[in-house]
Amino acid sequence: MSKKALVGKRVAITGGTHGIGREAALAFLAEGADIAIGDLDPGRVRAVATQLNRIHGGTVFGLALDVTDSGRFAEFLAAADRKLGGLDVVVNAADVSPTEAFLAETERESDHQIDVNLRAVITGSRLAGARFVAQGHGHIVNIGSAAGVATALGAAVYCATKHAVIGLGTALHRGLAEQGVTVSTVAPGYVTDPEAVADAIVDCVERGRGGLVGVPPVSRFRSALLPHPDSLRRILGTT
Structure with missing residues (x-):
């Protein structure tokens, strides 16, 4: 059994019940966090x-969180801090995808994407950043997308939110490093492999790697037929 690299690290993850957030939780637990x-x-x-x-069999708490409410976001981080005895890492993984093409998308649907994919990431980064600067260390991981670097047809608002997240991360990476805070922006490819994204998130924390980190897209064929080997090891608890 390999040595667990993140024993003692205390991590809060938004959007932790599904997709990238859940896989990140599994990956961190597998490394002892x-x-x-x-x-x-x-x-x-x-x-x-x-x-x-x-x-x-690790330490994991499930806490209610509405990322679109800054007050409740602050309460979530405070509760995570109390439960875990401190915080070292915050992963802003909550995300919503478009359901309609741009011209068919309602204003309410566009606002929801902006609220979750961008405004909540700004809120989470600000709250975590203030906490980490005060304690002199910490790591923020935000989730961007290849769609924020190039474009995805029919998903204009989603692209806009992810482009903004990448810009936010670049500015924060440069602005907070001298205060002991690392900021990473993990950008998955168009066909996302949540397990590979989770591995990239954990790798950033293990290596103290900030800045923009790309994750290659997974083949649709491979995604449909072959489970990711790291995912199997995490699920079986055999890392």
Whole structure:
């Protein structure tokens, strides 16, 4: 069994019940970190936390979180700090995708993408940044996208949010490094492999790597037929 590299690290993850957030939680647990996951549905987030605990037997808490409410976001981080005995890493993984092409998308749908994909990342980065500067260390990981570097047809608002997240991350990476805070922006390819993205997130924390980090897209064929080997090891608890 390999040595766990992140024993003692305390990690808070938004959007932790599904997709990249859940896979990041698994990946951090596999490396020995203690984690708190947040999501909008209190019952679901507690159930997922229990499930993750059964897989790895590590320390994991499920906490209610509405990332679009700055007050509740602050409460989530404060609760995670209390439960874990401090915080070292915050991963802003909550994300929503478009359901319609730009001209068919309602103003409400566009606003929801902006609220979750951008405004919540700004809020999370600000709250985590203030906390980490005060304690003299910390790592913020935000989730961008290849769509924020180039374009994705029919997803203009989504592209705009991810482009802004990449710009935010670049500015914060340069602005907070001297105050002991590392900021990483992990940008998956168009066909996202959540396990590979989770591995990239954990690698950033293990190596103290800031800045923009790309994740190559996964083949649709491979994604459909072959489970990611690291995912199997995490699920089986055999890292």
